[in-house]
Amino acid sequence: MVEFVNLTLSGITSGMVYAAVALALVLIWRATRIVNFAQGGMLMLTTFLAWSVIDRGGSYWVALAVALIAGLALGAIVERIVIRPVENKPPLNAVIVTLGLLVVLQAVAGMIWGGQPRSYPPAFTIQGFKLGETGLLLSPFDLFVIGAVAVVMVALILLFRRTDLGLKLRASAFAPEVARLLGVRVGRMLTLGWALAAVVGSLAGVLIAPSVFVGPNQFDAVLVFGFTAAVIGGLDSPVGAVVGGLVLGCALSYVTGYISSDIVTLGALAALITVLMVRPNGLFATSAGRRV
Amino acid sequence: MNLQTTNPQPKNARAHAPLDRGWAGVVLRMLRRHTLLRHTLLAVVAVVALAYLTGAVSPYRDLQIAHMAYIVCAAAGLTVLTGLGGQISLGHGAFMAIGAYTTALVLNHWAWPLAAVLLAAVTVTAVAGFIVGVAAARLHGPYLAGATLALAVGLPGLVSYEPVTGLLGGQNGLSVSPSPPPLALGETFPLERWQAWISCLCAVIVMWLLANLTHSRLGRSLPATRDDEIAAALSGIRVARVRIITSVVAAACAGLGGGLLAVVTTLAAPGAFPLTLSLQLVAAVVLGGLGSLAGAVWGSVVLVLVPNWASDPDASAHLPHNVASNLPALIFGTVLIVVTLLFPRGMQGGFRWVGRQVKRRLTERTG
Numbered sequence: 258m259v260e261f262v263n264l265t266l267s268g269i270t271s272g273m274v275y276a277a278v279a280l281a282l283v284l285i286w287r288a289t290r291i292v293n294f295a296q297g298g299m300l301m302l303t304t305f306l307a308w309s310v311i312d313r314g315g316s317y318w319v320a321l322a323v324a325l326i327a328g329l330a331l332g333a334i335v336e337r338i339v340i341r342p343v344e345n346k347p348p349l350n351a352v353i354v355t356l357g358l359l360v361v362l363q364a365v366a367g368m369i370w371g372g373q374p375r376s377y378p379p380a381f382t383i384q385g386f387k388l389g390e391t392g393l394l395l396s397p398f399d400l401f402v403i404g405a406v407a408v409v410m411v412a413l414i415l416l417f418r419r420t421d422l423g424l425k426l427r428a429s430a431f432a433p434e435v436a437r438l439l440g441v442r443v444g445r446m447l448t449l450g451w452a453l454a455a456v457v458g459s460l461a462g463v464l465i466a467p468s469v470f471v472g473p474n475q476f477d478a479v480l481v482f483g484f485t486a487a488v489i490g491g492l493d494s495p496v497g498a499v500v501g502g503l504v505l506g507c508a509l510s511y512v513t514g515y516i517s518s519d520i521v522t523l524g525a526l527a528a529l530i531t532v533l534m535v536r537p538n539g540l541f542a543t544s545a546g547r548r549v
Numbered sequence: 550m551n552l553q554t555t556n557p558q559p560k561n562a563r564a565h566a567p568l569d570r571g572w573a574g575v576v577l578r579m580l581r582r583h584t585l586l587r588h589t590l591l592a593v594v595a596v597v598a599l600a601y602l603t604g605a606v607s608p609y610r611d612l613q614i615a616h617m618a619y620i621v622c623a624a625a626g627l628t629v630l631t632g633l634g635g636q637i638s639l640g641h642g643a644f645m646a647i648g649a650y651t652t653a654l655v656l657n658h659w660a661w662p663l664a665a666v667l668l669a670a671v672t673v674t675a676v677a678g679f680i681v682g683v684a685a686a687r688l689h690g691p692y693l694a695g696a697t698l699a700l701a702v703g704l705p706g707l708v709s710y711e712p713v714t715g716l717l718g719g720q721n722g723l724s725v726s727p728s729p730p731p732l733a734l735g736e737t738f739p740l741e742r743w744q745a746w747i748s749c750l751c752a753v754i755v756m757w758l759l760a761n762l763t764h765s766r767l768g769r770s771l772p773a774t775r776d777d778e779i780a781a782a783l784s785g786i787r788v789a790r791v792r793i794i795t796s797v798v799a800a801a802c803a804g805l806g807g808g809l810l811a812v813v814t815t816l817a818a819p820g821a822f823p824l825t826l827s828l829q830l831v832a833a834v835v836l837g838g839l840g841s842l843a844g845a846v847w848g849s850v851v852l853v854l855v856p857n858w859a860s861d862p863d864a865s866a867h868l869p870h871n872v873a874s875n876l877p878a879l880i881f882g883t884v885l886i887v888v889t890l891l892f893p894r895g896m897q898g899g900f901r902w903v904g905r906q907v908k909r910r911l912t913e914r915t916g
Contacts, residue, residue, distance in 0.1 A: 292691045342890050348690060349637060350889050353835045356828050357885030364879035368872045473875075477824065481702045488695035519710045522703035529699050530684055537687040 263394040264514040265507055270399040271468075272506020273406040277461035278483025279490065279498035280410065281454040286492045288430040288450035289344055294355040295335065297480030298362030299455055300462030301473065303327045305366055307463055308377055308471045317380050324459045332455025336448045344447070367473040374472035383467070402464045409457055410499060416453075426450055478522070482509070485525050489532045491539025500540060504528065584764045592757040599749040603742050611741035612813070617853045618748030619809035622755045624833045624845040624852075626802025629759055631831070632840030633768065634795045635775030637690070640681075640697030642827035643704040644800045646819070648674045648807030653723035653817035654716075663728050663812070667751065670808035671801045678800020682793035689778075701827040705819035722818025725811050744813045751809055755802055760842055767794060772840075803830075832885050838897030847896040856881055 278296065285293045293299075307324035311317065339358060343351045381397035417423035428436040429446035437443045461483070462476060469475045486505045490497025505528055512524030532540060580587045603611050623645055630636050648670040655666045681700065685693055708717040717723065730743035762768050773781040774788045782788050811817040829852055837848030856877035868876070892899050 286691070292694065339886055339890070346893065347839075349631070349835060349839065350893055352637065352694070353832060353889045354886050356832065357882045357889065360825075360828075360878050360882030360885065362882075364875040364882060367875035368879070371871045372874070478702070481698060481824075484695050485699055488692055492691055517710055519706055520703070522699065522706050524703075526696070526699040526703040529696055533688055533692060533696060534684065538692060 259391050260514060264510045266399070267394040268507035268510030269503060270395070270402055270506070271465075271510065272486075272503040273403050274461050274465045274479070274502075275482045275486040275505055276499040276502025277406045277409065277457055277464070278479055279487035279502050280413070280495060281458035281461065282484060282487045283490075283492055283495055283498040284413075284450060284454035284457065286487070287495075288426070288447055288454075289336075289340065289351075290348070291340065291344070291351040291355065292484070292492075293451075293454070294352065294480070294484075295358035295362060296454075296458050296483070297476045298359040298366075299328065299331055299335065300458040300479075301471075301476045302362050302366055303331060303455075303459040304377070304462035304466050304471050304476070305370055308375055308466070309370075311378060312375075317378065321380075321460075321463055324463050325456050328455040328459030329452045332452035332458075333448050335455070336451035340451065341444075341447075363473045370473075372473060374470035374475050377463075377466035377471050379467040398467070405460060405464060409460060410495075413453070413457070413495070422449075481522070482525060485529050488539055489529060491536075491542035493543070494539070494541035497539055497541030504532075504540075585761060588757055588760045591760075592753050595753050595756075596750070599753070600746070603745045603749065608739045608741040611739065611745040613853055613857065615741070615745040615748040615809075615813045617849050618745065618752040619806045619813060620830070620833065620849040620852060621752040621806075621846050622748075622809065623803040623806030624830055624837070624849050625752075625755055625759050625842055626799035626806075627830050627834050628837075628840065628842055628845045629763065629768075629771070629802075630795050630799035631834055632844075633763060633771040633775065634792065635689075635772075636685070636792060636795065637694045637831075638697045638799070639694050639827050639831060640699075640701035640704075641799070641803050641830045642822045642824070643697075643700045644674050644677060644803035645807030645810060645826065646704055646817075646822040647677050648804030649811035649817040649821070650717060650723065650807075651804070652808035652811040653725045656725055657723060663747065667805060667808045667812075670804050674804025674807070675797050675801040677804075678797040679793065681800065682796025685796065686789040686792045697827075698824075701822075701824050705822050708819050718818070720819060722816055722820070725815045725817060727815045728812060748809045748813060751805055755805060756842060756846075759798075759802070762798065763842065767791065771795060832881075836885065836888055836895055838895030838899075841895070841897040843900075844895050844897035847900075851884070851896070855884060 278300070281296055281300075282293055285291060285296075303324040306327045307320035310320040310323050315323075335358065339354055340351070343354050379398040380401050383396045383398045385396045386393045415423075417427060425436070425441045426446050426449065428439070429441055429443040430450070433443045436446075461479070465476075465479055469479065482505060483502070486501035487498050488501070489504060490499070490501030505525060508528040509521050509524050512518075512521050516524075536542060580590065599614075603614055606614070623641060627638060627641050630638055651670040651673040652666055655661055655669050661669070681697075685696060688696060707713065708719055708722070727740060727744075728747075730738045730740060734743070763771075770781065770786045770791055773784070773786055774791050778788055807822075810821065814821065833848030833852045834845060835848070836851055837844030837846065888895065894901075
């Protein structure tokens with residue numbers, strides 16, 4: 258029982274990080290109908306920048322701020338330069354461009370920082386809480402991870418539901434032509450959407466960095482799990498991204514704890530196939546009419 | 550202008566006229582009409598050309614040709630699946646892994662002749678492709694991409710799983726004893742050239758089969774399911790069945806490619822099938838030109854040659870180690886982005902454009 262609780266707790270913590278990555282993917286998918294495979298590379302680069310700040314003696318919080326601001330800028334630049342030409346083109350073109358970008362970002366990071374994974378300090382202790390005699394797999398840092406992602410989610414919900422800017426963002430994603438006719442600068446909104454998504458991604462990168470280390474290829478699994486979480490939830494739904502992240506996090510945690518950590522990605526595959534067998538468009542998909 | 554639009558026929562007829570006379574014209578017309586004959590002739594030409602080419606170059610280049618040939622096998626299958634069928638697969642490397650491990654296991658345990666071993670690899674991967682195809686037939690777009698991505702990442706991890714490590718050799722993989730060239734070719738016949746021959750022969754066979762397949766009933770219904778699933782279903786195409794068959798075909802090709810990889814590199818190990826391999830296959834298909842079998846060949850050639858050329862020791866000797874070791878990836882990624890942005894139809898699209906220009910110039914001159 259204790260083991261089950263502990264596995265669930267660690268599943269929730271990692272699930273929140275997957276949820277953040279999934280959220281970044283969902284934001285971009287909703288705005289531009291593109292799956293951003295470069296997300297893993299983008300958050301890797303911003304986490305490396307944060308690592309450099311800490312390496313030079315900067316504090317954790319300054320590094321976090323640097324990562325988030327770098328994410329904002331990187332997202333906007335990427336959208337403007339390489340994504341704009343493939344928007345509204347065959348979907349495979351966007352897939353290839355984002356994959357190419359992932360390769361380029363990893364190569365650039367490897368050139369600057371080398372291939373050796375570096376350790377990244379957590380904000381708080383990772384010593385678990387104790388409940389009487391039994392140690393829990395939940396530390397102050399885990400609480401910080403869960404809290405930080407939750408705060409970002411609430412902020413995003415408020416932004417999209419309660420502000421003019423959020424309305425414009427939703428309008429340009431939902432009906433670009435109509436939005437443009439009504440005076441919304443759709444292009445700018447798409448750039449902003451990418452920038453926001455990249456910020457969420459950068460946060461996820463910094464939060465997961467203490468457990469996966471920082472290296473050019475260290476975040477590949479995070480991207481795959483984030484993508485899996487987004488697909489489980491249904492790519493169109495931010496709520497689905499969070500639920501998908503938590504479901505996946507717990508499923509992977511159980512696989513690691515009860516079977517073997519070697520087949521943890523196969524566990525992700527099994528969870529994904531199971532969900533998609535029942536609902537081919539993810540858990541939170543809205544059914545759409547099909548037309549010829 | 551007016552004359553052209555109302556009656557374009559005579560101009561066309563005149564353009565073809567010099568070619569349609571005499572026995573050459575008869576052969577040309579026959580080739581234009583009989584697809585099977587045309588493809589067979591092309592395959593024979595390719596075999597002769599490859600036999601000459603592999604004999605003329607150094608053993609190192611022979612090895613490169615062998616690499617290209619097995620990537621062509623996998624990429625050609627993926628072209629049919631993704632380019633014609635519209636099903637994105639980011640997990641084709643997993644099928645190559647299945648093919649390679651089947652080859653290694655069969656060779657090490659039973660020592661069958663090579664053709665039978667490769668056939669076994671094709672059969673096993675075809676079964677795997679059937680299972681994946683049945684599971685994926687309902688999926689499309691990013692959902693399919695996600696499922697296949699998880700397959701590509703997850704499957705190589707299986708080798709470290711305790712109950713099967715003994716059989717599959719864990720992270721170190723299984724070594725495959727190289728199949729030596731037959732003695733009839735002479736004792737000094739280089740192993741690399743023999744491996745290039747095997748791979749190229751398989752690649753030509755795969756291309757021949759797929760070229761005929763794309764001109765068949767199934768091949769013609771594939772773009773229909775890609776462009777409009779519902780319209781295709783309404784016109785009597787069984788979409789799910791077509792997709793499953795395509796998945797089986799694509800997996801079988803990748804399995805053959807993987808089997809050849811195991812034979813050429815004499816190793817089947819999880820390190821040979823990272824996610825990058827699957828992504829590179831997709832990249833080869835898109836670079837070459839989506840939906841074009843010839844494009845799969847160009848894409849594979851670029852895939853093998855560009856990183857190789859970029860990691861040329863003479864060119865990168867003066868660079869720091871970190872920069873030099875990442876240069877191939879940087880160039881590869883940049884090529885991917887630039888080609889997709891500037892030439893969305895890939896290299897084959899570019900060649901066709903050039904061909905059309907040349908043809909137009911010629912017809913203008915003769916007419």
